[in-house]
Amino acid sequence: MSNLLQISANEMKFLVKRSVEGLGFSPGDQLGAGVRAAACYQFGLANSAVIDAALSGLKVEVQAPSLVAQGAEWVFDAQGQSALVQAELGLGAALSHGANAVRIRNTSQAVLVAPVLMAWLSKPMANGQAQQAMALYFVHHSGAQRCLLIAANGKPLGLFQPTDNVVATDELLLRVGEEDIAGHLITDGADLLGWRERSLDQGILVDMDLVVRLKAMMMDSFVPESEASRNSGAGPS
Amino acid sequence: MQNAMLRPPAQAMDLNRLGAGFASRLSFMRSLVRHMMDDQWRIEYSRFNLDESGYGHVVFDIQSPNSHLSFVVFSQYLNPDERNDRVIAEKWDLTMTLMEGGVDDATLAMLADNVPLQEAGRIDARSISLARANRSARVFGEVLECLRNGQQPDVKRLTEVGYLYRTTAVYGSGKFGSCDWDKVVNQHPDLAQPFAGEMLVCYLLRQFSLDQLHHMVHQDAYPNAVDMDKGLQRYLGIGNSTGLGMAPWLINHPQVIAQWILQRETALANVLATQVSGEKITQLQELMARACQHVREVSTFDQWQAEKNRVLLSDLEALNDWFADVATEVASWQQINTWAEQHYSLETQELLVSLLLELFPELVDGLEGQMGTVESLQYDPTASAQDLADAIQESYDWVFDYDFTDPKQEQTFWYYSQGKIEPRLGKVGIDEGAELQMFLGIAKAVQDCHTDVLAMLADNGQATIADILLAKPHHQAIVARIATMSQTHYGEIRANLLDADVLPMHLLRGKLAFFGVSKFDPKSALWVRNTMFQGAPLVSDLATDINEDWSFPVAPSMVAQ
Numbered sequence: 001m002s003n004l005l006q007i008s009a010n011e012m013k014f015l016v017k018r019s020v021e022g023l024g025f026s027p028g029d030q031l032g033a034g035v036r037a038a039a040c041y042q043f044g045l046a047n048s049a050v051i052d053a054a055l056s057g058l059k060v061e062v063q064a065p066s067l068v069a070q071g072a073e074w075v076f077d078a079q080g081q082s083a084l085v086q087a088e089l090g091l092g093a094a095l096s097h098g099a100n101a102v103r104i105r106n107t108s109q110a111v112l113v114a115p116v117l118m119a120w121l122s123k124p125m126a127n128g129q130a131q132q133a134m135a136l137y138f139v140h141h142s143g144a145q146r147c148l149l150i151a152a153n154g155k156p157l158g159l160f161q162p163t164d165n166v167v168a169t170d171e172l173l174l175r176v177g178e179e180d181i182a183g184h185l186i187t188d189g190a191d192l193l194g195w196r197e198r199s200l201d202q203g204i205l206v207d208m209d210l211v212v213r214l215k216a217m218m219m220d221s222f223v224p225e226s227e228a229s230r231n232s233g234a235g236p237s
Numbered sequence: 238m239q240n241a242m243l244r245p246p247a248q249a250m251d252l253n254r255l256g257a258g259f260a261s262r263l264s265f266m267r268s269l270v271r272h273m274m275d276d277q278w279r280i281e282y283s284r285f286n287l288d289e290s291g292y293g294h295v296v297f298d299i300q301s302p303n304s305h306l307s308f309v310v311f312s313q314y315l316n317p318d319e320r321n322d323r324v325i326a327e328k329w330d331l332t333m334t335l336m337e338g339g340v341d342d343a344t345l346a347m348l349a350d351n352v353p354l355q356e357a358g359r360i361d362a363r364s365i366s367l368a369r370a371n372r373s374a375r376v377f378g379e380v381l382e383c384l385r386n387g388q389q390p391d392v393k394r395l396t397e398v399g400y401l402y403r404t405t406a407v408y409g410s411g412k413f414g415s416c417d418w419d420k421v422v423n424q425h426p427d428l429a430q431p432f433a434g435e436m437l438v439c440y441l442l443r444q445f446s447l448d449q450l451h452h453m454v455h456q457d458a459y460p461n462a463v464d465m466d467k468g469l470q471r472y473l474g475i476g477n478s479t480g481l482g483m484a485p486w487l488i489n490h491p492q493v494i495a496q497w498i499l500q501r502e503t504a505l506a507n508v509l510a511t512q513v514s515g516e517k518i519t520q521l522q523e524l525m526a527r528a529c530q531h532v533r534e535v536s537t538f539d540q541w542q543a544e545k546n547r548v549l550l551s552d553l554e555a556l557n558d559w560f561a562d563v564a565t566e567v568a569s570w571q572q573i574n575t576w577a578e579q580h581y582s583l584e585t586q587e588l589l590v591s592l593l594l595e596l597f598p599e600l601v602d603g604l605e606g607q608m609g610t611v612e613s614l615q616y617d618p619t620a621s622a623q624d625l626a627d628a629i630q631e632s633y634d635w636v637f638d639y640d641f642t643d644p645k646q647e648q649t650f651w652y653y654s655q656g657k658i659e660p661r662l663g664k665v666g667i668d669e670g671a672e673l674q675m676f677l678g679i680a681k682a683v684q685d686c687h688t689d690v691l692a693m694l695a696d697n698g699q700a701t702i703a704d705i706l707l708a709k710p711h712h713q714a715i716v717a718r719i720a721t722m723s724q725t726h727y728g729e730i731r732a733n734l735l736d737a738d739v740l741p742m743h744l745l746r747g748k749l750a751f752f753g754v755s756k757f758d759p760k761s762a763l764w765v766r767n768t769m770f771q772g773a774p775l776v777s778d779l780a781t782d783i784n785e786d787w788s789f790p791v792a793p794s795m796v797a798q
Contacts, residue, residue, distance in 0.1 A: 006361055008411025010418070027676040028713025031614070064710040089710055092618025092703035119615050127619030127701075200420040203362040223663075223670030225656035233654065233661025233668070234323060234480055234763055 003208040012204060013038040015214040016051065020085065022220030024060045029085040032116065037084065039115035041204045043156065044187070044195040045148065046111060048207035050141050054109040055213070057082030065090040065104055073173075074099040078107035083172065088116040091174055095120075095130040102174045103167075110138035110172030114148050114156075117174070122154030133157070135181060137166050137173040147181050151189075159187040242509070243502045243726070247635065250498065252732035255750075256743025257545075257583035260788065261591040262598060263501055264753030266770055267788070268605040269436045272427065273779050276302050280441070280776045282448075283340070287312060289456050291449045294349065296340050297441055301427040306365075307340045308441045309333060311353050312449065320371050322405045322478040322764075324659040329355070329369040331402060331445075334415075335438050336364040337425065355406070356413060356657060364415040365425070365434045368407040370442055373476060377401050377450070380465070384454040387461035395472060396792045397536040399756060399768040401446040403476025407435045422609070431493065431608050432752060439769045443475040444776045467775070468793035474771030477754060480764035481660040484744040485651060487730060488677045491718065495725040496610040497751050501590075502727070507600040508593045509570045517596050518567060522560060524592045524789070529553050531789035537758040545584050552577075552585035595788055616720035618703035622690055625702055625716065628723035629687045635731045636680040636687075647681065648737035650674035662741065662763060680733045682715040755789070 007015075017034030025033070037054070040046035057080065064086055065076035074097075076090035087104055091113065094102040104110070117134055125131045132152050140146040145165050149157040162183035167173045187195075223229065248254065260267070272278075284296040297308035310333040319328045332353045340348070344363075351358030355369055376398040380390040409432070411417040421428050428434045447470050454462045487494055532546050559576065560567070567573060570593060577589045594601045629636075639646050650663050650671045665671045676682075689709050693700050702720070706713050722728045730747075732739070745765050746757055754767040772790025774783050 005359075006414060008362065008415060008417045010411030011414070026711040026713065027715075028710065028717065030676075031714055031717075064707055067707075086710065088618070089703070089707050089713070093701070093707045094703075096619040096701035096703040119613060120617065123615070123617065125617050125619050126621065126624070130619050197423075200417055200423065201362065203414065203416070219655055221673060222653045222655040222658060223661075223673050225654055226669060229654055229661055229663070229668065229670070230325070230656060233652075233663060234659055 004205040005208050005211050006203040007206055007211070008203055009038040009042050009199065012041055012206065015211070015218060016055075016084075018218030018221045019055065019214045020058065022217050023058055025058070025085060026063075032088070033084045036112045036115040039118075040112055041206075042196045042199040043114075043192050044199075045114060045159070045192075046109075047141070048210040050109050050111065051084075052207075052210050052213065053141070054082040054084040054112055055217070057108040058084060062086070065107075067093070068105070070099075073101040073103050076102070076104045078104050080106055082108045083110045083112040087113040087172065091117070092120075094174075095125075095176065096127055098127065098129050100176045104172050105168070106170055107172060108170060109141075110167075111136070111140070111146070111148065113172065114150070117150055118154040118156065120154070121150060121152060130176060132177040133179045135175045135178040137162065137175070139167060139169045139171075143169075146186075147183060149179075149181055155189060156192040157189040158185050159192065160185055243499075243506050246632075246727045247731065249502050250727055250729065250731045252730055252740075252743045252747070254583050254587065255730065255747030256740065257587045258747055258750030259584075259588050259591040260750055260753040260755055261501065261504075261594045262601045262788075263497075263504060263594065263605055263608070264751055265430065265432045265436045265608075266440070266753030266773065268430060268602075268608075269433055269440065270770075270773055270787075271602065271605075271785055273301075273440075274774065274783075274785055276427070277780060280444075280779070283307070284345075285448075285452075287449060287452050289453065290314070291453045294345070295445060295448075296345070297445075298339065299437075299441075303427050304337065304425045305339065306335060306337055306425075306437075308335050308438065309340060309345070309348050309352065310442070310445050311349065313353060315371070317374060320374065322371060322403070323480065324406065324482065325657045326405065327357075329353075329405065330372045331370040331442070333368050333370075333438065333442065334360055334364045335366040335368075335434055335441075336360075337416075338363060359414045361414050362416040362420065365421060365428065366407060366409045366438045367413055367415055368404055368435075368438045368442070370402040370404045370475070372402055373398055373400060381450060381453055384450070384465055385456075385459040385462045387463050389463070389466050389469065392469070392792050395469060396534050398476075399472075399771050400443075400474050400476035401450060402442060403478055403766065404439055404442065404769075405478050407438050409435050429609065430605065431497070436752065436769075439475050439477070440773065441776075443473070443770050443773075446475065447473065447775070466793070470775055471772060471778075471787075472790060472793055474755075474768040474773070474790075477749075477767050477769050478764060479745050479749060479767065481651070481662060481741055483748050484734075484741045485660060485675055485677060487744050487748055488679065488734065490612060491722050491729055492610050492612050492614070492725065494730060495722065495727040497608055498727045499725070500604040500607050501594075501751075504594050504601040504604050505590055508597050509574055511570060511597060511600065513567055513569055513573075518560065518564070520596055521592060522557065524595055525553055525557060527791060528588060528592065528789040530791040531755070534792055535756045535758070539759040542757060542759050545582070548582045549584045549588065552581040553588075556581065556585070556589075591788070595786065614714075614717040614721045616702055616717045618701065618706070620702045620720070622694055622700040622702055622705050623698070625705070625719060626687065626690045626694060628719055629683060629690070632723035632728045633683045633687075633719065636683045639680050639684070639733045639736075641681050641684060645737040646733060647678065647735045649735050649739050651677050651734065664737070676714065678733070678735045679715070679718070679729060681735060682712075683719060686712045686715050686719070
């Protein structure tokens with residue numbers, strides 16, 4: 001059995017943000033990664049394995065997904081980047097031009113983009129066409145297809161197992177305006193929100209190995225200690 | 238009442254002005270104490286296990302209208318050589334936690350194993366705050382000896398210091414396993430105002446410092462021992478050392494700061510629009526006299542602060558003279574405020590603001606419930622790039638005052654050290670670590686973003702924010718910030734934190750004033766000592782009808798011992 005540590009969502013956010021910063025990602029990527037890792041954990045949409053895999057999939061040399069096709073579906077290539085960062089750049093670009101379906105290929109841990117969509121929908125959007133229920137299709141860490149349905153106000157409506165496979169293992173698919181999911185409901189919106197409440201009440205449980213990894217990674221975002229820094233950087237004690 | 242006019246953002250968000258701020262009725266300490274008094278909080282010890290030297294542990298049991306809380310303090314011997322107020326310290330005289338519910342033996346044992354370790358320990362989501370404090374080496378022993386000998390301590394000495402212990406860190410918001418802020422908001426509404434939990438920790442620490450002192454005073458070996466005079470007890474607050482960590486917090490939580498400023502400015506506008514009266518003018522002059530005495534009692538060796546205090550006292554004297562000259566001609570509060578803005582220092586102007594708020598609790602206190610806000614910096618990807626350019630022009634015009642071709646404008650960098658993640662400051666080209674600096678150069682980032690937005694709009698007038706970010710993804714953080722903060726009335730603190738001559742002290746004081754601290758005593762440009770809850774009611778006063786106006790406390794008048 002794994003050794004688990006109870007941490008707060010804010011700690012998760014900080015650890016992931018600083019770890020991503022330590023890899024050399026931009027401030028936007030850092031902040032986004034921290035927020036979505038913590039939020040997904042709180043909703044029960046991610047666990048330590050998802051975060052661990054997402055960290056392993058980060059590629060600092062990639063700055064944004066590249067547009068591959070603009071048809072009935074807008075298609076982007078994430079160039080191997082995990083959805084802990086940057087996936088929203090492609091989704092946002094497609095939504096801003098009225099696309100109803102966006103596919104991002106060559107990515108991983110796609111569920112991590114869900115909190116971005118929830119946040120966007122929680123406020124009025126300039127392009128009203130985007131302000132509709134959204135269905136995010138991805139492959140669960142168990143290997144099964146999943147669909148997270150998000151209401152037009154950003155609230156999660158439910159996690160489904162789709163009847164048909166619509167994404168490859170390394171893809172995510174966003175469909176705008178899809179309100180009925182062909183598949184089985186696994187967890188409804190109230191359960192997802194309830195899980196968040198429980199996470200707030202009791203904290204979130206994270207594999208100790210992941211905590212150790214994050215703490216090691218984040219050290220690269222801090223300046224090594226030195227006598228000069230210690231003596232002058234924070235004012236004499 | 239006339240129409241209320243808010244001071245403009247260029248004035249209210251100027252860093253120099255924020256750095257001249259004073260505590261007010263809206264400060265978090267004041268509102269917490271008001272709530273504790275109005276709602277009759279019950280605070281008593283459920284455990285008091287200290288030895289004759291004051292070492293051991295205590296547990297306060299706290300019942301507020303909506304929550305049952307405990308405050309657990311561990312007291313241990315600390316070698317004077319190990320007493321250090323900085324983040325990098327590893328031992329402290331006192332360590333403590335505020336938590337929900339009661340404390341049973343198992344919980345106490347868990348806390349005893351972890352709380353004294355601070356960052357090196359773990360607490361759980363029942364804890365709301367984790368904190369530590371060091372004893373004032375200057376005054377604790379002197380006060381103890383006096384009381385043991387049946388004498389009251391020297392008021393002058395207490396005036397110089399103002400506390401027995403000072404906090405060196407008070408953590409909340411999920412640090413080290415404690416609960417997230419959202420839980421506090423959802424489950425503990427009595428602590429749902431900004432920093433209410435942290436302020437409660439400091440208030441209870443102050444009470445503990447007095448109770449521990451008296452426990453040590455009243456030992457069998459000292460048959461003539463006496464209690465400290467109640468007036469003196471109230472005059473003692475809790476000290477605080479604040480360093481650089483507070484500065485990046487202000488930049489990283491711009492929505493919170495904008496909300497605080499909006500409430501204070503709304504309160505001021507309400508007051509300025511109110512009919513002036515002779516009675517209120519007299520009350521204002523009495524408050525000015527008290528504030529003068531308070532400032533005279535500030536003890537600082539810092540020449541910069543001492544000069545500010547000197548100018549403040551001189552200004553207040555001049556303001557009093559002006560009142561005498563024009564007493565029958567004062568037609569409005571705005572007239573007084575305008576006179577101050579035209580003739581006196583920023584500190585005097587901001588002190589006057591705090592005093593004006595003091596005159597009208599009925600116009601001010603109700604705003605305290607609006608000091609909090611839900612934080613989320615985000616952009617709408619479907620909004621137009623032109624909207625973004627307009628937002629920069631309207632809300633961030635001030636960033637174009639800085640010329641970033643001048644290396645001086647980017648000479649300072651802020652960073653975290655690997656040494657206990659202590660925030661520090663460095664100079665580019667001199668200190669190591671500039672490549673790992675924090676993202677605090679807002680003015681520079683907005684300028685760079687603006688340049689790229691205009692270039693894209695020149696190519697494509699229909700571009701969206703998402704188009705900008707797909708092409709220039711490194712702007713994502715600043716675009717989210719611009720999109721969010723341009724929707725607030727007050728927006729950003731207006732300063733370039735990368736400037737070679739940036740004064741972190743202004744940031745520290747700006748936030749500390751909202752906390753409600755007094756007696757700023759800078760120890761360098763990078764950290765400051767100050768006093769919290771000085772003059773506040775004691776726990777035993779909460780159920781009484783003691784005057785809740787404890788602003789600008791002054792030393793009690795006592796016959797010399």
